Amino acid sequence: MNKIKSQVTKISKFLDLIGGYFYVALMLVVVFNVIMRSVFSKPFIGTVEIVELFSAVGVGLTISYCAILGEHISIDFILEKFPERFQKLVMTIGYLLSLSFLGTASWMIFQYGDSARINGRVTPTMGIAYHPFVYIIAFGFFVFFLVSLVQMFESYGRRVQK
């Protein structure tokens, strides 16, 4: 389990790093457009499309590492007041439901990308194909699914050891 956890963490961290670069690129593209528009009266056509695609990929790639760091907001002070067996049961149900949602989301987003590829959907100004970006988001959710799976087993193992 430790080996799998370490691999999933490594992948998430790598995706987070790449996602961070997309944010920087997004900032640079926007500032470049403002300078071109204000100083040279020649706006960079297609900025909105690039911002949308970079934003989508930036968030999609970083969502799993956010889960590893426990940053997705949840409320735990109420469950903590219950006996450990009850906590374990509720958390297992919670993890299973989360896994079903993340798995479904990943699959449905992949299907959404497939549909964009088959229909040849591209951005209106620059003609960039949507589907690679949608696939990246689907992959981000798949890694998020793996992170939750590892966290579920880890939490179960830790409690059993106690």
Added chain:
Amino acid sequence: MSPFMIGIISLVVFLVLMLGRMPIAISLGIVGVCGFAAIVNPNAALRLVASDIYNVFASYTLSVVGMFVLMGFLAFHAGLGKKLYGIAHRLLAHVPGGLAMSSVFACTIFGAVCGSNPATTATIGSIAIPEMKKYGYDNALATGSIAAAGGIGAMIPPSVIFIIYGTATEQSVSKLFLAGIIPGLLLALIYMITIWILVKRNPDLAPQQVSVETELIGKTGNVGGLLEVALVFVLSLGGLFAGWFTPTEAGAIGAMGIFVITFMRKQITWNGIAMALRDTTRTTAMIMFLIAGATIFSHLIAVSRIPFELATAVGGLALPNFVILLIVMVIYLILGTFLDTIPCILLTIPIFYPVVVDRLGNDPIWFGVLILMVSAVGVITPPVGINVYVVKGIAKDIPIETIFKGIFPFFIAGILACVLMIIFPQIAVFLPNLMMG
């Protein structure tokens, strides 16, 4: 079963899942999909998952969130909070309770730049609390003032929460930013007056005054670079208010400007930049996933007709607008006791907005500012009161009960500010009406 009943059951299931430690974004998503499937059909619900998530992540309007978050974390890792506290200290330290007032002032300004309640509270608190302890300030006053003031910055532009509210309700983000300025400053002023009254009534709370105004400056380093940062801030937000930039452009210019200034002045290291970027990715991912979950959930709320039924029921009540607003405010305060501001707003907007704005005819900009002000009070309301726990993390030797005792006068002052906002909506709408018509 009627759509309304399915909607109510879904709300109950959501609460159960949320209280069972499931991430709120996932709870909203699951309940939204299942409820929508029950009312409309399963295929449409599944398609909703993909389209809502993609459309939120790829939203140009919401891309501003990442830019302002990046701007805030660059300022945070460049140590600008310390410098701001130095300035506040120079201005206010010599008056009774001045160190606590300096903390409120610094929290307000730094919170505006930083945009994060916990980061503001932690930054200013870690400098100000030891200083107040050194001068014999009462622990409850020292910690309570920091915890309360940490929430003010969210009202002063640029505010991520205003961006979220503006996107969810299709209101102008520029107008919301303008509308938050006076109420935010008013809340800061009311907190400062609260400190002054507390110290006047009981001078033992702040027994020693700082006579050497510049004493702290040596510790905080010089305040160089703040003027340039202030200029970037004015350019970014001024351009937004003047209509030169979109909110995303204002955010990107702000982030780029702060990066260039702090990097050239060697105020931020490569490590600091990496940390700022990492903080940005995780905060933005958390917010965007939450918005995606809330978007799926809002589709369920719309098809369940809960807002329509609620608006009809409220319309049938013979209660004045003021009383209904007070009830809504109390509901927000109760929700704020266990729910963070962003999920609280995302969850409640689809339900309350049609009632308060569409049915009762209140100003949507003013309502946004009001609920943000209530949420600023909510961050110090027990049992969650996130800022209280942030302060506890800094001041480990001070019992949590002392901090909760310390926030009580500020809680009352905050409620007073909210009531003033209800009685005088002009506090919020004056500036946007004056500048944007």
